[in-house]
Amino acid sequence: MTAADFLSIDLPAILVAVLSATSCGLLGNFLVLRRQALIGDAISHVALPGIVAGFLIAGTIATLPLMLGAMVAAVIAAGLIEIIRRAGRLESGAAMGVVFTTMFAIGIVLLEQTGASNAHIDAEHALYGNLESTLWLGVTGWDDALTWEALSQLPRQLITLAGVTAAIAIMIVAFYKELKVSTFDAGLAASLGLPVRTISTVLIVVVALAAVAAFEAVGSILVIAMFICPAATARMLTDSLSRQLWLSVLVAVIAGVGGYVLAAFGPQFWGDTDSLSAAGMIAVVAGLLQTAAMIAAPRYGILSRAIRRRTRQLDLPA
């Protein structure tokens, strides 16, 4: 593998994977703690009709209309779920299931009926993403990698994702206290005068933003995995929110890099020349990390709990 290959093929893909994983992983902490983990699932499904509608209205596959479309769809879906839950007195899981399957179905029908499927939007692409096609063209080696000309050709998704990740990190730092209080104790937050409902609406919108930015590159399934696995892994390891946030970023980065490397180069170990789906492999690596944490976490892991239970039994007075 030459430096040019690495820089133009592997590096952008790894960076896109890591940035998607980080932005979704950071927000996932709040979703998991608020018991809204499946909102990420719902939103990444309803993004499809939004993206198709954005394409149909704007007529191009430029990033902005597609992202706007997806965010509008996410907000509509969140509103519909709330309306059906209240007006229909349905449990939130069922309300969510009704809304996101229906909107996804609408997205598919729109896609097939309007010929949008010929324009690089198709349902399978939306599910799997296309990490392998983020290419950094015009770079030939380490020497010219930092020239203005090469940098200006960085893949569009990479720049979008970098911006979104930075925005999310800034938002979390700026509103850390508000997010923390409203997540752990909504009642206390309300009594302190915090706008609890606005905070949760904004959170949904930002989740939609992160989902859509990551969606194009890595597909909806990896988005769902990244909303949940890093946060759940970190939650197994610590009780402190700030530590949990840092740990989730670490897990996201390890999963992103590790998954990509395994998918791209793993098959070569057993003599296969083809590579595997990187998005899928990243989700698998994240799942393995979470499994390891669930089993072996120092305090809350299954093993240490079993050991504690046993020693406590032995300590009983005779």
Added chain:
Amino acid sequence: MPGELFSILTFQGGYNTSVVLAGVIALGIGGGVIGVFSFLRKRALISDAISHATLPGIAIAFLIGIALGGTGRNLALLMAGAATTGALGVLCVQWIRDYTRLPEDAAIGTVLSVFFGLGIVLLSHIQTLQAAGQAGLNSFLLGSTAALTAGEAQLIGGASLVAILIALLLLKEFGAVAFDEGFAAAQGWRVTRIDLAMIGLLLAIVAIGLKTVGLVLIIALVIIPPASARFWTERLGRLVALSGTFGGLAGWLGGSLSALLPDMPAGAVIVLAAAAIFTISLLFAPRRGVIAWGIRRLRMRVRAASVRGLLAMADGYLPPDGLSYRVVRWRGYIDGDARITESGRTAASEMRRQDRLWQTYRTRHPEAALSFNPLTGTRIEDVLPADIVATLEAPSR
């Protein structure tokens, strides 16, 4: 085209189309019937974990099929693979929920994304094999009725019927556990086993329906019909019957439409048919529907406004706000010059008497009075026995 649609709907669209349509209807009924129980258990989204967890099983079954020398496209084998990893997925959800500090929604999300990720990795491996029939695997994502052979449709229909039959045989057990787990356990039912049977049936219907509806949307088949049926009834038997009917209806309409328009993914069309039934139920159901609820609320506000207006008139004032003024004017208690009419005077003094009686009742029987809302203008003679009203009329001791 309407004529063609009609002939498909009435099973005159050719042998193959008719068999496929019958299979899809049976599947819809099965999804509706079996979905009721996880819906009542408030675990509707467990099916989301199951359906996504089937993907690696499908891929593994395909690889096994090839290794055995076949094409890997044997539907029964693929269904078995799907059910195996689907079951594994459910077990993982239960394990995470029961043995770690993570809640069930995080467990469902973990399982669905990680299993699906594994499935995608395996599919990307299969794509490199250049094996025959691998293109057919994509139909498991979004579903297709066009690719179904008559034999496969018979398998789907038959398996659905068996699942429905088992669900109906276990109706009493399922009902007891779904409505009151503690009660069922106290009655000596084996709750864990019944739960397992319930999930087993859910798993079966997901595996059966994958090829037709696709794994992304199959959960709609077990969530939307029960959620729609819930608007119409409170009784378990009727709920199951209605949910099954709605599911079958969605299968019938959606299956016919997608036979007519082969480009349309069957799953999406079936789900949209189910969603239409849901919307109708949400809006128009007689008691729990949104419109009925809105009318009830409106009526309540008008009655409360009339009470407000009349009480103010009894004290010699005009109704205090716009709504109560309009209501009282509309009923002819005030004339166009804002003067109280003869009938208005009678109504106001009667309302004053009612209000006094209610107040006395509230002071003397505060707890019993909690069951009534006097603001809606209920006449006390209509809800309390005459002798009690007589004691309220009498001056206090």
